[in-house]
Amino acid sequence: MAAALALANASGDFSMRALGQRLRVDPMAIYRHFRDKDALLEAMVDAALADFEAPPADAGDPVERLRQMGIGFRRALMAHPGVALRVATTRPVLGPHTLALTEACVALLTELGLGQGEAIQAYSALVRYITGVAGAEQPVHSAGTSETDWQEEMRSAYASLPAGQYPHLSRMADEFLHRGFDEQFEFGLDLLLDALVERGRRNRAADLTPGDLG
Amino acid sequence: MAAALALANASGDFSMRALGQRLRVDPMAIYRHFRDKDALLEAMVDAALADFEAPPADAGDPVERLRQMGIGFRRALMAHPGVALRVATTRPVLGPHTLALTEACVALLTELGLGQGEAIQAYSALVRYITGVAGAEQPVHSAGTSETDWQEEMRSAYASLPAGQYPHLSRMADEFLHRGFDEQFEFGLDLLLDALVERGRRNRAADLTPGDLG
DNA sequence: ACCTGAACACCGTTCAAGT
DNA sequence: ACCTGAACACCGTTCAAGT
Numbered sequence: 205m206a207a208a209l210a211l212a213n214a215s216g217d218f219s220m221r222a223l224g225q226r227l228r229v230d231p232m233a234i235y236r237h238f239r240d241k242d243a244l245l246e247a248m249v250d251a252a253l254a255d256f257e258a259p260p261a262d263a264g265d266p267v268e269r270l271r272q273m274g275i276g277f278r279r280a281l282m283a284h285p286g287v288a289l290r291v292a293t294t295r296p297v298l299g300p301h302t303l304a305l306t307e308a309c310v311a312l313l314t315e316l317g318l319g320q321g322e323a324i325q326a327y328s329a330l331v332r333y334i335t336g337v338a339g340a341e342q343p344v345h346s347a348g349t350s351e352t353d354w355q356e357e358m359r360s361a362y363a364s365l366p367a368g369q370y371p372h373l374s375r376m377a378d379e380f381l382h383r384g385f386d387e388q389f390e391f392g393l394d395l396l397l398d399a400l401v402e403r404g405r406r407n408r409a410a411d412l413t414p415g416d417l418g
Numbered sequence: 419m420a421a422a423l424a425l426a427n428a429s430g431d432f433s434m435r436a437l438g439q440r441l442r443v444d445p446m447a448i449y450r451h452f453r454d455k456d457a458l459l460e461a462m463v464d465a466a467l468a469d470f471e472a473p474p475a476d477a478g479d480p481v482e483r484l485r486q487m488g489i490g491f492r493r494a495l496m497a498h499p500g501v502a503l504r505v506a507t508t509r510p511v512l513g514p515h516t517l518a519l520t521e522a523c524v525a526l527l528t529e530l531g532l533g534q535g536e537a538i539q540a541y542s543a544l545v546r547y548i549t550g551v552a553g554a555e556q557p558v559h560s561a562g563t564s565e566t567d568w569q570e571e572m573r574s575a576y577a578s579l580p581a582g583q584y585p586h587l588s589r590m591a592d593e594f595l596h597r598g599f600d601e602q603f604e605f606g607l608d609l610l611l612d613a614l615v616e617r618g619r620r621n622r623a624a625d626l627t628p629g630d631l632g
Numbered sequence: 633a634c635c636t637g638a639a640c641a642c643c644g645t646t647c648a649a650g651t
Numbered sequence: 652a653c654c655t656g657a658a659c660a661c662c663g664t665t666c667a668a669g670t
Binding site: 221231235 | 645
């Protein structure tokens with residue numbers, strides 16, 4: 205069921221009535237299975253995450269596997285544009301696929317040397333960043349703008365700013381041409397991972413020399 | 419004009435027709451000033467950012483000022499819930515307030531020692547993270563859930579998971595009680611800033627010893 | 633030429649009427 | 652008791668009709 209929903213959604217935007225027509229069923233029949241449109245969207249978000257699984261233990265060190273999870277998470281969201289827009293502004297999803305990925309991600313974070321409180325906050329920070337990226341990219345894709353068109357659009361917007369008022373921005377306009385969405389996403393992902401690695405390393409060092417804290 | 423719009427929006431949700439009623443004007447009159455609802459929302463996002471300005475040069479070192487900008491950005495978004503939800507999924511806003519803050523932020527990032535390409539990507543990463551957080555918090559606030567109720571809700575959801583299947587998550591349930599939205603937000607913000615500081619430091623070191631790169 | 637508001641094509645959801 | 656679909660209260664936007 206939810207699989208059919210995700211499929212229906214993959215083609216553009218989405219409404220209860222359109223889904224009913226797509227499934228050749230009375231739109232009201234959907235309310236038998238889901239209390240709300242929100243409940244249905246929640247199920248769809250979880251279904252969208254069924255497409256990818258946590259990388260196996262031999263896929264690299266914990267950092268590399270976290271990186272792969274982040275990349276896979278974003279890819280799964282972008283594959284379902286109608287869902288991606290909503291996941292950025294929805295309450296936490298507690299579906300089986302989401303929970304499995306959360307568990308795997310938190311496990312990897314503790315392997316980095318993070319404590320319980322740090323691990324769960326680090327997970328949340330990663331998800332916020334990834335959904336923020338997905339939310340920002342979605343309107344560009346759904347408007348049918350190609351990545352290169354988009355880069356040129358941003359470049360010319362920044363290049364045409366008055367250089368006196370915005371010296372940095374106007375000078376940096378050309379930078380948009382060199383970086384694609386993937387590279388931009390991974391830049392921020394790596395920032396977060398770098399900082400988490402460093403934090404784990406510090407924790408371990410403090411554990412090994414507990415008398416040295418002052 | 420846009421100020422009145424932001425005000426109207428501050429009270430819950432928002433529609434063209436409701437705005438017309440609020441302004442005691444024909445709803446269609448709005449289309450004289452804005453081509454679209456999207457164009458209007460864009461103007462509202464920019465107007466929401468008029469509330470805060472970049473911290474002055476004597477407010478601390480670049481990192482501290484970047485931190486204050488991040489905190490202020492989030493606060494401005496949360497003060498306009500109807501806008502906050504949309505900013506997470508809208509195309510980049512090129513209004514005067516947004517651009518002024520972007521310029522100030524990018525200037526501070528270059529002060530950290532980042533190159534042009536790094537600075538603009540770092541800015542984007544920070545914005546994605548902040549809008550991701552705003553998008554995640556907005557539904558909680560607009561549902562009228564208090565922060566402590568929300569924490570308890572999350573705790574019990576995680577605590578009731580089968581410990582065999584989700585060992586980390588079920589063990590970490592209590593962590594939700596100790597961290598508020600502010601602390602959670604600043605945790606992720608500091609991760610990004612820590613990594614950016616480190617990157618700037620490495621750039622400077624490489625500049626000082628150009629022969630040492632291998 | 634400008635402004636108005638009725639009308640169009642939707643939407644999520646309720647609920648009375650059928651079976 | 653279950654299912655259906657007409658009806659309700661919206662929505663963004665168009666466009667014909669007025670001034």
